[in-house]
Amino acid sequence: MNILKVRSDHGGEFENEPFESFCEKHGIVHEFSSPRTPQQNGVVERKNRTLQEMARTMIHEYNLAKHFWAEAVTTTCYVQNRIYIRPILEKTSYEFFKGRRPNISYFHQFGYTCYILNNKIYLKKFDAKAQRGIFLGYSERSKAY
Amino acid sequence: MNFGGNQSGKIIGMGTIGNSSISINNVWLVDDLEHNLLSISQFCDNGYNVMFGKTNYTVINKDNKSIVFKGKRVENVYKINFSKLVDQKVICLLLMNEKKWVWHKRLRHANWRLISKLSKLQLVKGLPNINYYSDALCGACQKGKIVKSSFKAKDIVSTSRPSELLHIDLFGPVNTASLYGSKYGLVIVDDYNRWI
Numbered sequence: 329m330n331i332l333k334v335r336s337d338h339g340g341e342f343e344n345e346p347f348e349s350f351c352e353k354h355g356i357v358h359e360f361s362s363p364r365t366p367q368q369n370g371v372v373e374r375k376n377r378t379l380q381e382m383a384r385t386m387i388h389e390y391n392l393a394k395h396f397w398a399e400a401v402t403t404t405c406y407v408q409n410r411i412y413i414r415p416i417l418e419k420t421s422y423e424f425f426k427g428r429r430p431n432i433s434y435f436h437q438f439g440y441t442c443y444i445l446n447n448k449i450y451l452k453k454f455d456a457k458a459q460r461g462i463f464l465g466y467s468e469r470s471k472a473y
Numbered sequence: 474m475n476f477g478g479n480q481s482g483k484i485i486g487m488g489t490i491g492n493s494s495i496s497i498n499n500v501w502l503v504d505d506l507e508h509n510l511l512s513i514s515q516f517c518d519n520g521y522n523v524m525f526g527k528t529n530y531t532v533i534n535k536d537n538k539s540i541v542f543k544g545k546r547v548e549n550v551y552k553i554n555f556s557k558l559v560d561q562k563v564i565c566l567l568l569m570n571e572k573k574w575v576w577h578k579r580l581r582h583a584n585w586r587l588i589s590k591l592s593k594l595q596l597v598k599g600l601p602n603i604n605y606y607s608d609a610l611c612g613a614c615q616k617g618k619i620v621k622s623s624f625k626a627k628d629i630v631s632t633s634r635p636s637e638l639l640h641i642d643l644f645g646p647v648n649t650a651s652l653y654g655s656k657y658g659l660v661i662v663d664d665y666n667r668w669i
Contacts, residue, residue, distance in 0.1 A: 385582040385617025407581045410597065413590055420596050433599025435579040 335359045337369050379404050390439035396464060403438060403465035436463050573605050582614050630665070638664035 334356055336342040343360070351358045361368035383400035386392075392400075410422045410430040422430040436442075443458040451457065513523050522533045531543045573588075580588060589605040591597050632638045645657035662669055 381618040382581045382583075383617075385613045388616040389578070389582075389613035404581050407583075411580050411583055411587065411591055413587065413594075413596060418594060418596075420591075423596065429596060429598050431598040432580075435576075435599075437575065437578040438581060 330354075331356050333357045333359060335361065335369065335372075337361050337366065338363055378408065382408070386438040390462075392439050392462070396462075399464040400438065406466055406468070407435070438463060438465075572601060573603055574611075576600065576605070577611065582611065582617065632664045635663055635665045635668070640664060 331354070334342075334351065336358070338360055341347075342358075348358065350356075366373050379401050382404040383397055386400045386404070387394060387396060408421075409425075410420060410432055412421050413419065414421065414424070417424075420430060440463045442461050442463045444461050445458050446456070517523065520535045522535055524531050524533065527546070529543060529545050531540055533540055576588060577583070577585070585605055585607045588600075592600050592602055592605055640662045642660050643657055644660065647656050647658070650656050660669065
């Protein structure tokens, strides 16, 4: 699946020489919204808001430290991809991408106390086998995380 | 059934307890649970007020203000004696559905309408098929997502004559001073005819 068009604002992270040459190389048309008009970039700005709102909600639910925001945003992204329903087409983003319904039966609450099985460090007989932690997210690549 | 600290107990059965005149419905018999627990929120949901004092508590019917039953406090626990509840009426105490709240949190506090839609259209696997709706405010959602609602336009004129009420505001400082060197502007609007 090839990307045909990219739409962005005039941020320095999008409007630069390496990015332009990359687009040119892969045949991507780069469209810009008018300067100082985030309204034209509505799709991504709205998603931005969803991510930030959900992450803020999760952090405040268990009074977590704010520097977990990156984890909160990542796991929000993970969950959003599986539960967001595209209006009109009435399907989740995951289903468009993978062609099957996502399985969410393994989902956990963010910030929950969890216990991590210690299988890395060598343990003495009566050392604790698990360590306490806070659940922060899933792994995209592995079933064990 | 899950308790705090992630322990769980098995629900062996469900039923009704009490006698002919008073009964509590939807009682779950849970393995290994040493005490019988009553949900105050369910009392309140079903039209009863519960008042706690230092030594005792009373459950009051909201409609006719009659006392349904009383109980005493033993150390830190408020206790109830079922054998004394002969002439009192308690009906149908539903159990609150905690499951949907767990899923609301697992789906990162997603909108209730979205969860309900996911479940109805069966777009995901593993989401239990229950009725998803909000029966209480979620504190974390409020902290994270609350926005200000817009002010509704008034459809009446609240003043009866010009210069009864004036709206006054000052703007500035403006970066560039005017020809006479002023940097602030004063705006006065009359409420009745909006004369500036």
